Amino acid sequence: MSKYVLVTGGAGYIGSHTVVSLSENGYIPLILDNFENANRSVLNGLHKILGFEPILLEGDVCDNDFLKSIFLSYEIHGVIHFAAYKAVGESVKEPLKYYKNNLLGLINILNNMIEFRIKNLVFSSSCTVYGEPKGIKEMIEETPKNSPNSPYGWTKWMSEQIIEDVIKANPSLNIAVLRYFNPVGAHKSVFIGEFPIGKPNNLMPYITQTAIGKQEKLIVFGNDYPTIDGTCVRDYIHVIDLAEAHVKAISFLESKSGVLEAINIGTGKGLSVLEIINAFTIETGVQINWEFGPKRKGDVTEIFANANKAKTILGWEAKLSINDAINDAWNWEKKLAATK
Numbered sequence: 001m002s003k004y005v006l007v008t009g010g011a012g013y014i015g016s017h018t019v020v021s022l023s024e025n026g027y028i029p030l031i032l033d034n035f036e037n038a039n040r041s042v043l044n045g046l047h048k049i050l051g052f053e054p055i056l057l058e059g060d061v062c063d064n065d066f067l068k069s070i071f072l073s074y075e076i077h078g079v080i081h082f083a084a085y086k087a088v089g090e091s092v093k094e095p096l097k098y099y100k101n102n103l104l105g106l107i108n109i110l111n112n113m114i115e116f117r118i119k120n121l122v123f124s125s126s127c128t129v130y131g132e133p134k135g136i137k138e139m140i141e142e143t144p145k146n147s148p149n150s151p152y153g154w155t156k157w158m159s160e161q162i163i164e165d166v167i168k169a170n171p172s173l174n175i176a177v178l179r180y181f182n183p184v185g186a187h188k189s190v191f192i193g194e195f196p197i198g199k200p201n202n203l204m205p206y207i208t209q210t211a212i213g214k215q216e217k218l219i220v221f222g223n224d225y226p227t228i229d230g231t232c233v234r235d236y237i238h239v240i241d242l243a244e245a246h247v248k249a250i251s252f253l254e255s256k257s258g259v260l261e262a263i264n265i266g267t268g269k270g271l272s273v274l275e276i277i278n279a280f281t282i283e284t285g286v287q288i289n290w291e292f293g294p295k296r297k298g299d300v301t302e303i304f305a306n307a308n309k310a311k312t313i314l315g316w317e318a319k320l321s322i323n324d325a326i327n328d329a330w331n332w333e334k335k336l337a338a339t340k
């Protein structure tokens, strides 16, 4: 039987890498994307990696008629729901845009899954639901959720609540909520990677764009945090490892009935901003033009995953290192510059 997995946001950064992993593991991904925040050249990149064109269903997850037509046309085995807005700063300026898109998309997915009796859902959540860690910086899934620092974060927090309530009322659903830490890197082939729109918000693309000369200078946000060197600490996870976690999650759900599991997807190790900059220079031999600037509003000081649950229940753990991620991100940046 064909195992169709609907991947909403399948042309995006994490979505496209997950499409590769799914295909490599015998699933047939159906890419749903409206290309609002994805680059069409991803399709060409996927074709080159996979050797065939993946199925594209172009449209918006908030358009319920469109979504319904997909569930009517394919016997869907599971859904991986990535499609959502993700720019923290923009969400502060336009909260309603974020609440509408991110919550309506999930509600439509859940409604159709219930109507068409589709059981398995992997939901793309974030460590932002933990808010600012109180005390221990290593998060376990039982760590109580805290107030996120942006409307974007709240959409993930609320989505998790929606999922919790919906599964209580519909116990035949199986849902894995993956709480990502900081995804970085690109596919080794450099046929797919991240396409930040405008100035990058995230550290790794900002570093690679500064290294290539697209950005003049990296500003390190704050130097007096109570951390190893005064800069914030995060858990950077290679996007390939992250993509594989989704495939493991789908396969875990297949054998279950009525489960809801929130699972951290990280390496279990925290690195500071300065550690990342130094690692980049050592790994690539390229110096970054950077200086300290003011703290960014809403940044948490230090957070990293306890990734034991992912290992125990999914049989997943991060295999790639920060150096792999740096190399792949840098090769991707150089490729983007060369193909301009």
Ligand code: UDP
Residues within 6 Å of the ligand: 182, 201, 202, 203, 204, 206, 218, 219, 220, 221, 222, 231, 232, 233, 234, 273, 296, 299
């Ligand atoms: N950061 C920085 N300069 C930048 C972008 C990010 O110093 O131009 C820092 C940021 O303060 C945080 C870390 O890099 O400590 C990771 O930020 P990112 O936005 O990539 O991820 P976040 O953890 O905030 O979602």
